[in-house]
Amino acid sequence: MAAAPLIASDIGIGSVEIDASDVVRLVLQFLKEHGLSSSAAELERESGVLVNAVEAKGRLVGDVRSGRWDAVLPALASVELPAEAAAAVHEHACYELCDAGEGDVARELLRHKTLQKLRGAEPERFLRLERAVGRAAATGGYGGEAPWPRGETRESRRAAVADDVAGAVGAVAPGRLVSLLGMALRWQAHCGDLRGSGGRRVDVFRGDAGDPLSRKSEEERPPKRAAGAVRLGAGSKPLCCAFAPDGSALITGSSDGFVELWDPASCRLRTDLPYQRDDELLMHDAPVLALAPSLDGTALASGDRDGCLKVWRLATGQCARKFPKAQQQAASAGAEESAVAWSRDGSQLLTASSDGAVRSHGLKSGRTLQQFRGHGGSVSAVAYLRSSGESSDAVVSGSADGTVRVWDPRSAETVSTFSPPKALAKLERRAVADKERAVVAVLQQPGSESKFFVVDKSPTAVLADLRTGVAVAAFSSRDEPAKPPSEAAHALRKPGCDFVAAALSRPRGDYLYCLGEDKVLYCFHVQSAALDRCCPIDDAKDVVGLAVHPHRNVVASFGDGDKLLLWKS
Known part of the structure; x- marks a missing residue:
């Protein structure tokens, strides 16, 4: 190949160049590995390129x-x-x-x-x-x-x-062409350009997954109508749920200790996964209280009421790591609170504890690495504060004591403490702050290194800079929605009710969804801090949690019943 041309490809804000002869080498290796020696010889002759x-x-x-x-x-x-x-x-x-x-x-x-x-x-x-x-x-x-x-x-x-x-x-490693195609498909699935295969055939030439959900991420809009229900069965109720990062599965943790993966489009169990098809389900010996898929979607961390933490390989259903006592009894009697979070590099896990401590665990060593103590109540939310300017991510935790703490990951010392009522009082220029309430969610704002949405069991959530302790916006159930509520929402809604759970629309975080005790989903537009609409979630006596699809306008909610409801825009 005379003076092989260069192929330019944009990567982030820059670009890289690929020698066209390297592409020929990938094809040559593929041909030889699959017994197409005559085709490989002809390609070598015509191109003048060898592997x-x-x-x-x-x-x-x-x-x-x-x-x-x-x-x-x-x-x-x-x-x-x-x-x-x-x-x-x-x-x-x-x-x-x-x-x-x-x-x-x-x-x-x-x-x-x-x-x-x-x-x-x-x-x-x-x-x-x-x-x-x-x-x-x-x-x-x-x-x-x-x-x-x-x-x-x-x-x-x-x-x-x-x-x-x-x-x-x-x-050179064998199967480089197939390996690169696999990495490209995983990245497309991660970005929402391709839904996880789930046993489906993908046309890599045309870029068609043959599935209606294999489109790019939709414009973010709040949900407004029912889209289906996932039923766990009599005697079992969901205690937590999460979507896989590529959106191919809705993962549930139940009161009978099962962890199951469901197709969010059909609301059926993913029987294309061999371990679920053969009834070899992921299981704990106690109710499952927390779920956290890894950022690359290959693994899942699950925690139960007895303090056992397990890490599963989602492709095979194998338990890759088990921490028998990752935390103290994960929830006090009647208070089903627990949380798990992955580090950015996937090497560590954070767990919340009912004794007021946060613990980090190393996946390679299988040991507890650090304990973060200082909260005066059980910890209900944990996260890594992701920052590009620092060598390691800070640890963030929210507690029943009504505070959010930022911790140094190395020394385990408190860097700052944030009180939502006090920050809100400063924002609203009030002299007296409300009583501190249990924190139910701490959500990092996409694109920001220090701003978090802090939601406690009060009528108002705040967007704050956790490094400075300053609240920059408030979102209240007392606000009037921009779009008139439906008759069902109007009948259920109790302005000023407390929030019990929260989540952000994905992937950009244009909307903050706060679940009220009145079984109404309050959908706030983040940029304007205005209440956009109210959506009734009235299928259960009590609604306690929700999760948001990573690339679609789909929200899953669950309460004290045996099913999860899906809602779409």
Whole structure:
């Protein structure tokens, strides 16, 4: 390939360039791995490009040192070695074939293009080799003075040739084209451009997943009508739920200790997952109170009432790590509160505890790494405060004592303490702050490194900078909605009711959804801090939690019944 063109690709705010010959090498490797040797040979001939790497470099070098030329020479057929290294390999192989009485094989090797190039570059060297091959073919052996320099042995020459090969040959993992396609599909699923396959066929050429949910993320809008229900069955009720990061599953944790994955479109159990199809469900010995999928969607952390934390591989259903006593009894009697959060690099987990402590756990070590103590009540919300300007993310926790704390992840010391009522009083310029209430949610604002939505069991949520302790906006159930509520919402709504749960629309966080004790979902427009609309969620006696789809305008809610309700815009 003459002067291979460069292919430019935008990455973030910059771009990278890819050599077109590298793309050809990916295709060549794929063709050879799938037995399409004729197609690969034609592509090599037409493009002039070789793979120029081997899958097992160590094995190749070992074969050279052991003189296994029947394995070495085919492996080097797709590698473009420097001229001297290539000549040394083929020359030494030829001499060893002569010494082994394989004169006819050596004569065939003498016709190889590498040794023919040696004939033109170093005629005397080639002539010595040709004479040795002739004697071997005639007598069945080498029958002459050793061809390598005086003082060297066969083994030392092999070692020298092996060093030349090791320095010139690159290593490449098998299946690179398929691996890159897999990474691209996972990234598309993570960004919402492609729904997780769930056993479906994906057309990678046209970019079509063959599924109505494989579109780009929708414009964020509040939900306003029912979209289905997930039923757990009699005697079981949902205690927590979360959507997979790619939106392919709604994950539930139940009172009978089961963790299950559901298709959010059909509201049916994901039986395309082998472990669910075979009734080998993810299970705890106690009610499951907290769920947290990893950021890449490959793993799931689940915590139960007995303080046991498990990490599951979602593709296989295997328990990859278990912390039997990650926290004290996770919830006090009648107060089902617990929380789990992943670190940005996926190496650690945070857990909330009823003894007022937050604990971090290392996945590799399987041990508790740090304890953060200072809250005067059970901890109900934990998160990592993600900051690009610092080497590690700070820890954030919300508690039943009515405060939010920011912790140093290394020293476990409190960096700052935030009181929503006091911050709200300053924002509204009131002299007296309301009584502190239990914090139910701490949500980082997308695109901000320090601003969080803090929702407590009061009628007002606040958006605050947790590093400065200053509230910048308030969202109240007392506000009148911009869009007139439906008759059902009007009948249920009690202005000034307390919030019991909250979530942000995704992925941009244009809306803050606060669930009221009156079974109404209050949908606030974040930029204006105005109440946009009220949506009735009236299927259960008490509604206690919700989750938001990462790329669709779909909200899941659950209460004291045996089902979760899905709502869409």
